[in-house]
Amino acid sequence: MSGDRKRKLDYAEEPGRKGPGPGSGPGSVDADVNPFTGRSYSQRYYDILAKRHGLPVWQAKDEFVNMIHGHQTTVLVGETGSGKTTQIPQFIAEAGYTANRKMIACTQPRRVAAMSVARRVAEEMDVVLGEEVGYSIRFEECSGPKTCVKFLTDGMLLREAMTDPLLERYSVIILDEAHERTLATDVLFGLLKEILKQRTDLKLVVMSATLEAEKFQGYFLDAPLMKVPGRLHPVEIFYTQEPERDYLEAAIRTVVQIHVCEPPGDVLLFLTGEEEIEDACRKVTKELSNMGDKVGPVKVLPLYSTLPPQQQQRIFEPAPPPAREGGPAGRKIVISTNIAETSLTIDGIVYVIDPGFAKQKVYNPRVRVESLLVSPISRASAHQRAGRAGRTQPGKCFRLYTEASFKKDLQEQTYPEILRSNLGSVVLQLKKLGIDDLVHFDFMDPPAPETLMRALELLNYLGAIDDDGNLTPVGSIMSEFPLDPQLAKMLVASPEFRCFRRRGGGLWVQRAAGFLLILRCTVVQGSLYAVAPLAGLAMLIIN
Incomplete structure (x- = not known):
């Protein structure tokens, strides 16, 4: 076993080694044959490849590959729009880390993110979802013997460790959106830190969207830090003059005003939970329907964790076309929990409405009661929400709280879930x-x-x-x-x-x-x- 691990270590740490995929060596990007399938690339692959070249993280590809070759643990900070979630797993696969039937694991804090990212990466790699690229979420496994890149929730990776304590099937593990500090991610931090001591051939990449990465560096014994800028268009921030008494009513009113008064562009509204979201969907649909042909058609879509996966995927549908030729443009309105803060990229979002609240677990160990309380978000979360508006074009973010409240009342970072949850x-x-x-x-x-x-x-x-x-x-x-x-x-x-x-x-x-x-x-x-x-x-x- 030790000899095998030594050979794998030498293989992974050879900086000049070309991997099996496109982009792994000079002149190999436009290779005609997909090394993961053995088939010729489709035209769509080349169309997507041209767009990938424009992502900020692509410019740092060689630097990242050299860094992962030379270090067991790497911390990467990629701002909103950098492309880190979709590109980094591909860079690693192309660098040769899927040899010897090993896989690359990339964790996501939420199921919908794991599914949507896997679907996108499969499309970019020109492979079949469930074959070379797969995903694993609670109650659903979409992978097979050929899978070399697997996206899964952090909880599923933790469960895999129960039957495979050293996670031997993986050559590289990527912890994405580590700044969210979910319960499972925090446990994985400690677990992987121990596994890395026993498996010198295993590589770990910790990816974050915030500058809390220095804390990750210190925890993983001064791991190297790499920063990738985002690709954000300018986002104009608007605050309310006075605190809103009823943020739900204010949010619905803002959605209607945007649809009536603002240029074309989809809307993303953040609310706290399923009941609130479904109520808002009904009210928005009713109010805009009452306006008749004065406004363009709308598609109002909810998004929350307990929504069936098929319905969650509807948020990626395009906005409806105008009801008549030359009529007002249609608009897609997504009403979501904080599930849409990170990882998910919903094309077409131009307007974000942020009431400034989210539900958080709070556990009282003395009475053994765990509650879901509506609490103010952190400034880091507010920044992430605003970033959703500037992914594809200049956008606007309407914060339904005052600027003074943003600066004085909101915490800098979200309190780690492990410090406020039932640990049973x-x-x-x-x-x-x-x-x-x-x-x-x-x-x-x-x-x-x-x-x-x-x-x-x-x-x-x-x-x-x-x-x-x-x-x-x-x-x-x-x-x-x-x-x-x-x-x-x-x-x-x-x-x-x-x-x-x-x-x-x-x-x-x-x-x-x-x-x-x-x-x-x-x-x-x-x-x-x-x-x-x-x-x-x-x-x-x-x-």
């Missing part, structure tokens, strides 16, 4: 990974000891760990479910209450509003057996 799932996963010394686990921002203790108490209460803190057989099974420990225990215990059958069972789980579990049970001999609430979780049994 994290502790269970770490136990499954064989990490027992939780207090000394190398978290970038260590959570409070009390939060860890409460998580251990909960897992002990559920029977996932014993009194000595060791993982039980039940806990091992629970860790396989991508659910909170309470929900996982409910599923494990369901046969005992005759709510589950191996064949023909109609058991499914869906979380609504964060705390309501809707469970459809199989009816056993005409009767429906109740399931006791676990740790205060409300449950609804539906026949």
